[in-house]
Amino acid sequence: MTARTAALVGLALLILAALGDSLYAPGTKVLGIAGGDMGQQFLPWREFGFGELAKGNLALWNPHIFAGAPYFGGMQSALLYPVNWLFMVLPLPLAVNWSIAINLWLLGAFTFLWASRRGLHPFAAFVSGALVVFCAPTFLRVFAGHLTNLSTMAWVPLEFVAVDEWLARRSRTWCLLGMLAVAMQIFGGHPQYVYFAAIAVGIYASTRLVESSRGRLAALTGVVGILAGGALLASVQLLAGMQATEETVRGLPLSAAFAASFSFPPENLLTLLAPDFFGDLMGHTYWGRWYPWEASAFVGVVGLALAAYGMSVAHVAGKRALLVTLAAALILALGDYTPLFALLYRWVPLFDRFRGTGKFMFPAALILVLFAGYGLDRILRERVVARRALLAGGAAVAALLIGATAVLLADWTPVMRAIQATGQTALAAAGYERPALVAASQSFAALGLFIASLTLAAGVLLAFWVRREARAALVLGALAVAEVFVFARLHRPTFDSAQVAVPELRGYLAAHPGDYRILNLEAPNDAMSLRAFDAWGYDPGVTRRYAELIAWTEGEDPKAATQYVTFHRFSPLLTMVRVKYVVVREGGMTQIVPGAALPLGRLELVSTYQVRVHRKGILSAMGEESFDPQKEVILEQQPDPAPVAGQTQGRARIVREGTDFMDIEADLANPAILLITDAWADGWRAVPLEGSGQLHYKLVPADYALRGVALGRGHHHLRIEYAPPLFYFGALLSALAWPAWIGALLLARRKEGDARG
Numbered sequence: 001m002t003a004r005t006a007a008l009v010g011l012a013l014l015i016l017a018a019l020g021d022s023l024y025a026p027g028t029k030v031l032g033i034a035g036g037d038m039g040q041q042f043l044p045w046r047e048f049g050f051g052e053l054a055k056g057n058l059a060l061w062n063p064h065i066f067a068g069a070p071y072f073g074g075m076q077s078a079l080l081y082p083v084n085w086l087f088m089v090l091p092l093p094l095a096v097n098w099s100i101a102i103n104l105w106l107l108g109a110f111t112f113l114w115a116s117r118r119g120l121h122p123f124a125a126f127v128s129g130a131l132v133v134f135c136a137p138t139f140l141r142v143f144a145g146h147l148t149n150l151s152t153m154a155w156v157p158l159e160f161v162a163v164d165e166w167l168a169r170r171s172r173t174w175c176l177l178g179m180l181a182v183a184m185q186i187f188g189g190h191p192q193y194v195y196f197a198a199i200a201v202g203i204y205a206s207t208r209l210v211e212s213s214r215g216r217l218a219a220l221t222g223v224v225g226i227l228a229g230g231a232l233l234a235s236v237q238l239l240a241g242m243q244a245t246e247e248t249v250r251g252l253p254l255s256a257a258f259a260a261s262f263s264f265p266p267e268n269l270l271t272l273l274a275p276d277f278f279g280d281l282m283g284h285t286y287w288g289r290w291y292p293w294e295a296s297a298f299v300g301v302v303g304l305a306l307a308a309y310g311m312s313v314a315h316v317a318g319k320r321a322l323l324v325t326l327a328a329a330l331i332l333a334l335g336d337y338t339p340l341f342a343l344l345y346r347w348v349p350l351f352d353r354f355r356g357t358g359k360f361m362f363p364a365a366l367i368l369v370l371f372a373g374y375g376l377d378r379i380l381r382e383r384v385v386a387r388r389a390l391l392a393g394g395a396a397v398a399a400l401l402i403g404a405t406a407v408l409l410a411d412w413t414p415v416m417r418a419i420q421a422t423g424q425t426a427l428a429a430a431g432y433e434r435p436a437l438v439a440a441s442q443s444f445a446a447l448g449l450f451i452a453s454l455t456l457a458a459g460v461l462l463a464f465w466v467r468r469e470a471r472a473a474l475v476l477g478a479l480a481v482a483e484v485f486v487f488a489r490l491h492r493p494t495f496d497s498a499q500v501a502v503p504e505l506r507g508y509l510a511a512h513p514g515d516y517r518i519l520n521l522e523a524p525n526d527a528m529s530l531r532a533f534d535a536w537g538y539d540p541g542v543t544r545r546y547a548e549l550i551a552w553t554e555g556e557d558p559k560a561a562t563q564y565v566t567f568h569r570f571s572p573l574l575t576m577v578r579v580k581y582v583v584v585r586e587g588g589m590t591q592i593v594p595g596a597a598l599p600l601g602r603l604e605l606v607s608t609y610q611v612r613v614h615r616k617g618i619l620s621a622m623g624e625e626s627f628d629p630q631k632e633v634i635l636e637q638q639p640d641p642a643p644v645a646g647q648t649q650g651r652a653r654i655v656r657e658g659t660d661f662m663d664i665e666a667d668l669a670n671p672a673i674l675l676i677t678d679a680w681a682d683g684w685r686a687v688p689l690e691g692s693g694q695l696h697y698k699l700v701p702a703d704y705a706l707r708g709v710a711l712g713r714g715h716h717h718l719r720i721e722y723a724p725p726l727f728y729f730g731a732l733l734s735a736l737a738w739p740a741w742i743g744a745l746l747l748a749r750r751k752e753g754d755a756r757g
Helices: 003-023 037-052 083-086 092-117 121-133 136-144 149-151 156-169 172-188 191-211 216-233 237-244 256-260 267-272 302-313 321-336 340-347 357-383 387-409 412-420 429-433 434-465 472-490 503-511 524-528 542-552 571-579 615-622 725-756
Strands: 029-031 494-496 519-522 579-586 589-594 603-606 608-611 632-636 650-657 661-668 674-677 684-688 699-702 708-713 714-722
Touching: 003 029, 003 092, 003 121, 003 191, 003 472, 029 037, 029 172, 037 092, 037 524, 083 092, 083 632, 092 136, 092 149, 092 156, 092 357, 092 615, 121 136, 121 302, 121 357, 136 149, 136 472, 136 524, 149 172, 149 191, 156 191, 156 216, 172 237, 172 429, 172 725, 191 216, 191 357, 191 494, 216 237, 216 674, 216 725, 237 725, 256 340, 256 615, 267 340, 302 387, 302 412, 302 434, 302 472, 321 340, 321 357, 321 699, 357 472, 387 434, 387 524, 387 542, 412 434, 412 684, 429 434, 434 472, 494 714, 503 519, 503 524, 519 603, 542 615, 571 579, 603 650, 603 661, 615 632, 632 699, 661 674, 684 699, 708 714
Parallel strands: 519 579, 608 632
Antiparallel strands: 029 494, 579 589, 603 674, 650 661, 661 714, 674 708, 684 714, 699 708
């Protein structure tokens, strides 16, 4: 077995050991915390999307939440990401767990490849790969159930490899593989990590280009080609996502305060030494700012020490660029806690569309573990550690012991109150006033620093012992891996996926069939698993018009609408979006409360209308006491043909439908507006079918966020379909790009093989 094969197998075995029986035992256990994004979002999303894909339907639209919303274009559907095709062949829980395992292995394998291509000893490269898999910026995404984060993160090191190989050797093969990495990131479903990775790689490549003395234009062309080529390969997903995003709440710049949320708190740099200094959500309450998965930087104390050693002794190509990128990623991660954030928010394109700059801690961790590999590589090759490094390590051990003692002796109440006063904590204010919690938090923080001191002391002793026994370097690397492995294993909860969808609700809906929506305030995405329909959801992909309408019905400013709404008024206008039951959970019991009025039907024929142009005017008209959505509709342009008032308009029915279309037949005695009580989006259109008495139909926004189409007198047979133009254009581009990419890769491999021969 070659060293490379042994390293890749070793990474696989470590991941198998960390994830345990969740990968091979049948059942319903899923990795992640109960109540996190896994159960709230990704389980229902994967069940719906890949259930449809298994039937041959690439679902562009999701009818189950938000009265309908883009699905494929929502990016996090990740229907075209190859690893996710497991969801079509494995039971849902196993598919989730195996997709996590495979993405972790890919991340470790590509990091190993990056380190190996840079000339590191195979064992040192293996340690780098293992450290990045089990460090906090990666593994706590498993804890939180962030499937798309992991899918996108896995390919970032391959981007760095491609840039290195292109700059060093002008390798067309690696340039093409870099395109593949970018495309897989886009397909992986987390646009923010794609964007942040592009920034990190861009800083790295730019710094290397500045250092270069020749061929800068050609080098720049290749780097740009990696990003542009990857975008072209994934254009079917990217363009559909761009069109869908423009219509969602993320289509406009986020408010500065919202964009600044989940910045990496400066005090949480302590997590480089003690990952659970502020609690861990497992054995002790987390009392720090934001959440641990957004605010922990732990790569292991020994790993950090090796990284510091690597930075001081390694003399390698691109070292300055790595250090610049590391510093930039750390500063960017701090986000709103630095003055730089405001400038980036204002001037850098797309920077105002995302929140959570703490995610920059991942590329920072990736570079740290590479330097850790360099530090271990130097020790393995020279079989000695510089005396000054040993002295610095000993001083660090003493500093950690002093720090642990200081924490124990300090008055901890003001410390916790200072954190609570930021208003950026999930723990209720009362928790910071509980003496027992304060005392336990103080002891837990001190214990973390004490464990760090012991672990580092062991590392320093092993480094010292290398002078006498070369194999101590192997033990030192193993200690670095063991430290983060234990951390990961202790932060690997599971929950029962069978309990995500409320059993009482499933039975109730089965006993009360009908074409209506519910408002499930606890878990709205459950509607996707239950094949029900919810008026709200859990995702940033809600269409902006619909979010504004719902926010307005709850007395909020529609201009500030996000995916978050607190329902307390339950406006009568919810009947307009077919809400029949409200589902709440109080005292551990699920309660299903009927609405105050009967909801509208899926199709309504309305003969009275008003034309209002702007949002304010439309919502004002809908707020009038005289407004009855069953009898009147608010349009934004004159309908053609115009309705004629009459008591009996006719009838309309759905004769066939899928996720992205509905076929309707209608017979009308007089012209009317066909109101469809589903969410409006630009991608929806109306087309006549055979036998229809009307040659042209125009689908328009009705009641601001719903759909309407003017029907004339007579028989109608039409299809309402979701057909976003950019999806089809992107599909064409991808269909042309992939064969070209494959041909270019084969040609590049052949030419480079001939050159070597």
